[in-house]
Amino acid sequence: MASDTHTNTDSDSASPASPFLLELDDIRAGYGRAALVLRGLTVQVPAGAIVCLVGPNGAGKSTVLKVASGLLAPRSGRVLVDGADLTGHGPQRMLAAGVAHVLQGHSVFREMTVAENVLLGGYTLRDKQLIAERVEFVRDLFPVVGERWTSLAGLLSGGQQKQVEFARSLMVKPRVVLLDEPSMGLDPKATGVVFEQIVRMRDAGTAVLLVEQNARRALEAADTGCVLDLGRVHVSGPARELLADPQLGELYLGGRPARR
Amino acid sequence: MAPSPYEITVGIAILNYAVLSTSWNFVGGFTGYISLGHGAFAGLGAYGTGLLVTKAELPPFAALFVAAALVAALAVPVGYAALRVRGASFVIVSIALVLILLLVFQSWASFTGGSRGLVVPRPFPGMLRSEHHRTFYFLFAALLGVALLTWWIIDRSRFGMGLKAIREDEDKAQSLGTPIFAYKLVVFVVSATFTSLAGGLYALWFGDLDPVFQFSILSGAYMVLMALLGGVRHLYGPLLGALIVGYALEYSKVEYGDTPLHLVVAGLLLGVVVMFMPDGVIPAATALLARFRTSGETSIREVTAAELKERHGQGNGTDESEVRNSERSGSGG
Amino acid sequence: MPSTSLIFQSIVLGVLLGGLYALLAAGLTLYFGVMRVVMIAHSAFLILAAYLAWYAHRETGIDPLLTLVATVPLFFVAGVAMQRLLLTRLRPATLTMMSVLLTFSVALTIEGLLGYAFSGTQRRIRLGYSSAGFEFLGARIAAVKLIAFGMAALALLGLYVLMKHSRFGQALRATIQQREAAQLLGIDTDRIAGYGFGLGLATAAVGGTALALDTTIYPSLHWHWIGPLMAIIVVGGLGSVPGAAIAAMTLGMLQSLLQLELSTTWAQTVFYVALFATLAFRPQGFFGGRLAQRF
Amino acid sequence: ASGCAGGSGSGDSSDDSIVIGVSLPLTGDFSEPGKGVERGYKAWAKIVNDKGGLLGRKVELKILDDQSNADRVVSDYEQLIGRDEVDLVFGPFSTRLVVPSARVAEEYGMLFVEPAGAAPEVFDQGFKNLFYAAPAVANDHYNHLADHILALPAGERPKSVAYAAMDDPFAQGTAYGLKEKLEKGGIKTVVDEVYPPNTTDFGSIAAKIADSKADMVVGGSQYQDGVNLIVALQQLDYQPKMAAFSTAPTEPEFAKAIGNKTEGILAPTGYTQKADYPSNKEFVERYTKQFGKAPEEDEANAYTTGQVVAAAVEAADCASQDPECQSKLIDWLRGNEVETVVGPLKWDDKGRPQSAHMIQQWIDGEIQIVLPEAQKEADLVHPKPAW
Amino acid sequence: MATVGLSKAFGGVTALDSATVTFHHGKVNALIGPNGSGKTTFFNCVTGMIRPDAGRTTYRGRDITRKPPHRIARAGIGRSFQLCRVFPRMTVLDNLLAAVQPSSLAGQLARAGRREETERARGWLSRMGIEHLERAEARQLSWGQQKLLELAGVLMSEPELILLDEPAGGVNPALINRICDLVRELNAEGRTFLIVEHNMDLVMSLSDHVVVFDRGRPIAEGPPSVIQSDERVLGAYLGV
């Protein structure tokens, strides 16, 4: 399946003015001296679409996002944002180009207050008015953010921290957003809010690259799905088709657990 | 040709370093607590032995062991205070321990001799100097043997496994049932005792004690340097480190004797070790060897979910559920 | 029983001394609380600054205070370099412990080089106003001590304002806590962390110059300082700049008063007694934040 | 001890020269005086060699650095005697280092003449091979001053004294020698402070002294601490009637270091370049030629050490590690007087020299001998002018 | 296991508000509730990692309140952590061997990793399907493998009561099924489980008894079918 690198969406033949906001082309990447994690992987995300990456633990999903946001420089391959080649640029440059990334797991600033965390989300913004508006918005969206506004983020419960993190990422309105398991550890209510926001982002024209282990739920929301295994795209296609594939379900998506 | 007395003294100095860093490694290696103030226990052992010989008129080797017992007793409250705090605070406490003892031994001149130092009488009065050195050479070697043996026993024991778990994650170890505080305290006391024995033996051999040299951070730092250099996870790591550092110090003294560049040498050495081989020479060498032997890209496992499912299905698959679940491939890289 | 005038004199001396302690401890607390780095070499840099002031004064006769124009930027750059070249390369998991050793090695190297360049002799700047002083409510205040205190107070104030009320301060703290996340928010983490370290070293430059005004210096003097400073930051609560300042003033004063009855050596033990008492009763320090015990 | 052929055979390193081993603190706390001693030894070797050497053989110094560290000093002498098989040894600098190294020498049966261990405990160790090559031990440094003060009419005599001494056997010894004698004479001690060698801030000690308003202040000091203490006292505007400090005031840098406010400060000294002992003229002249400046006390004491050993070697007609030769050297020194740059020296059975120190005072910006009467260049100024 | 009036406040935040609950021996119990409702705090209080302000915990009739964590662990209560915790620089096998807790002094000094112990450890690894990783360092494993390893470590110390904090968080669905099977198997062997989880499918299919927390106190409990239709639960938790 080495050659199985795949374009996912509609048009295979990218026109010079690329229809994709984010394009990862034949990426090979790994950590330090260690062996490759990504072995020739291509992912394309058009504007106004949700592309969902699913796959076993350790397949390299988070690594894909790190390459896309410039945290990890690929060993070969290209990273294109809106057609411009930004391979090898750091996260600051990528952010300037409109790529925002929400890390997997716990990345709140533990020893700063919730307020400081959220405000740092808008570090690159200068417009005071805009910042105030966004703060208002996220405080409404996640009650816990407002309630615990002045307490240290490290003292919140696991799920609350995830909520703060997601709220922080909503401070800017990027053109491409990379989300790494945004629903992990969230209760059903908060999970609902998060998916709702993701859909809204898409509707507002943002390109979303989503990694989820809550695969069925994520694929239901997504336009395109990509199954990753061992650093390669195993299968890709319209999300609905993937959901329907019984073999994929068994291997990657998990059936509904049988009742007792 | 028999080694000259001078060569034996160099040998003793290196053995002494080896005992000290091996003793240090009981705490540093097993639990990961870095004590920069272990020199304090050596100093206490030395002064304890010296004072017991001169003030209490105990026979020298009885004094050595009584002093070690006293230091062990003292290590309990010290460990109790120090081991409550982790990381940086622990280091600070360990430094403070040396500095406070330095002040006490300097100020309490009526008892300790203060800055004038303390002279410890020779344990074998009639012995020729070269004989004296030879005897102590073997005594130090014996002490080193005992320390290594103890370390080895702990290393392979369940106790040692618990200590290593503490080094990795204290909360987790505790939740698995390891009495972390007791474990840390025990090993701390063991370490202090060996350090004190080394200090006491040194006092009997050398004879002149001065608080400035007995309670110096530098000596603690050398212990860390030697253990780290050799590799704290290995039985012979500190010994190897002591050989290298002891030789380097002697060499730099002979080559650059009339400048303080020996400090620069020690500093740079420590810096290089910390930066480039924090695990020490032994693991670095093994890793290098391993790299030559196996080529390029190996990872823990390179199988896809489908292959894995396959394997589990026919291998030791237990029941029907096994087949279904497969499992994500290992790390892809 | 010491006379009241002597007690007052001691209090004055204690305050002046405490001010200097406060500045130096603030630098330490900066690396420590904000960056998780135990900077053993802080006091070595302090002595280095003092030597530079002394040397410049000896060679050219300029006032040591003027050397600040050069040493502060120089130390800032050195701090940035140290952070960028050395500390960033340590594994995050063992950063605290390894930074102790790394900075220890830096301290040794500085001490060795100072000894090589200037020998182990004790040095002291000879100023026209070294022994000048004036009367203050019956106590005498030496001009040099007052100048040193003033420098410390100014530097401390500046540091506090910068850390609490600037975007830089926030970005710095964010960088330390979650480097990747901070990068993703558009913070230039390398630059910010370097600046933070540079700032700490800049305080050492100010402190060292202040120190050189009125005391003798010699290469191994930094060992003498590191203990009290470490004790101060633990008592003040690791990572709290105001805590360090308060603890420094208190302990400096206590030390000065204790010297009335005890010898100077015994009086110095007050720092360590305070340290052990703090760990026994309030391991997180007396003024530190709630998360401090986790260091 | 290693048995080399006695008589003409010396160590195997250099056939015909007499190799003398020394360990000195060229780095570390005592490096400054250590280097002074080194210069003194070098001057001595050069002068001897220029005159054709000892017993017709050239002398050769082998100097190691002990980093001011007792461990090192021992291993240095161990190396010199045990490995390098030097013919003779000279002592190191500082009391702390003298005791351990004297022991090494004694256990190898070597003569040990030393230029720096003036403190009483050096002589309490029961060494049989040790001789101090200077006029007096620390406690006797102020003898002339004590006699002078106690002889003053009651009205002029200081009534109270403040002592501040470094916690160092030598420095403290000088102050306590004086203290003991003055207290016996009924003069009250109002402050008695001891500070560790690494003290840098003298504010509190000075405050105590100033507050006591003592008539006289005595500092048992080395160089820098003496300077610091004086500056701190001046900052507090304390004006005693008499002020005596050991070591510091006789250093060439002293006046500049305290801003030339030196008037009336007293100090003991064991050596003056002006002394007209025969060998001293030659020493000062040749030393100045060699090093470009006149010798100080450390240099002179080192030179004296060389002179003492040379006298013994010439008398015993041997210079080697051979135990017999060494004990001949020791025995000769026990019973004889040696002419040196600090005057004729004789020792008691513990190796203590039997002379006294002179007292100098800063008068009109210059340091001059004021006691004893016989050697004085100026009259002692009392009470001391303000500083 | 039962708790009576367990309370814990952090500064102004009440994390546990006199929680009184009982869990059944030999069953698979589940604890659910919105984020920040005190589930992890409950685990921490029960296992002695933090001290409750008030209240008591009993385990099989014995009071274990305020005992140090290692005592509680030795009494037979094992736990996993929400953010999974393994010994990162130890090999997978050693991770399991470290969980063996000798009781006698001789046992402490005995050699670690004797044959039968190692065999037992391998047994657990193969039940988790990670036996081939035995020599890898734990930090090299992916998130899900670490979760399995942590579980194996807990089991190795042979607890009777096993507390799992979000065992399925961030784990691939296919793997979740495996964990479910394992829990069932072990439960059948007689071990009691208490599981905190947000994955409703898992909770409902696996558990015999569900307790719902909100704001630090239990608001409902019962078999899954009952809980699923409880209105308070729907309101507070499922957000319907």
Ligand SMILES: Nc1ncnc2c1ncn2[C@@H]1O[C@H](COP(=O)(O)OP(=O)(O)OP(=O)(O)O)[C@@H](O)[C@H]1O
């Ligand atoms: N150390 C602490 N200091 C202050 N508040 C804390 C601390 N630990 C927990 N809290 C607070 O206690 C409450 C309960 O937290 P807990 O972690 O028990 O929630 P949880 O039920 O596990 O939530 P989640 O599903 O998000 O993991 C939260 O509001 C949290 O902010």
Ligand SMILES: Nc1ncnc2c1ncn2[C@@H]1O[C@H](COP(=O)(O)OP(=O)(O)OP(=O)(O)O)[C@@H](O)[C@H]1O
């Ligand atoms: N910092 C790192 N250093 C070395 N190897 C790493 C590092 N981070 C991840 N890996 C390895 O890279 C591989 C892919 O990791 P990645 O985090 O991309 O997986 P993932 O698909 O996101 O898995 P999960 O679903 O568990 O989050 C794994 O095998 C992991 O062990």
Ligand SMILES: [Mg+2]
């Ligand atoms: Mg991931």
Ligand SMILES: [Mg+2]
């Ligand atoms: Mg939780």
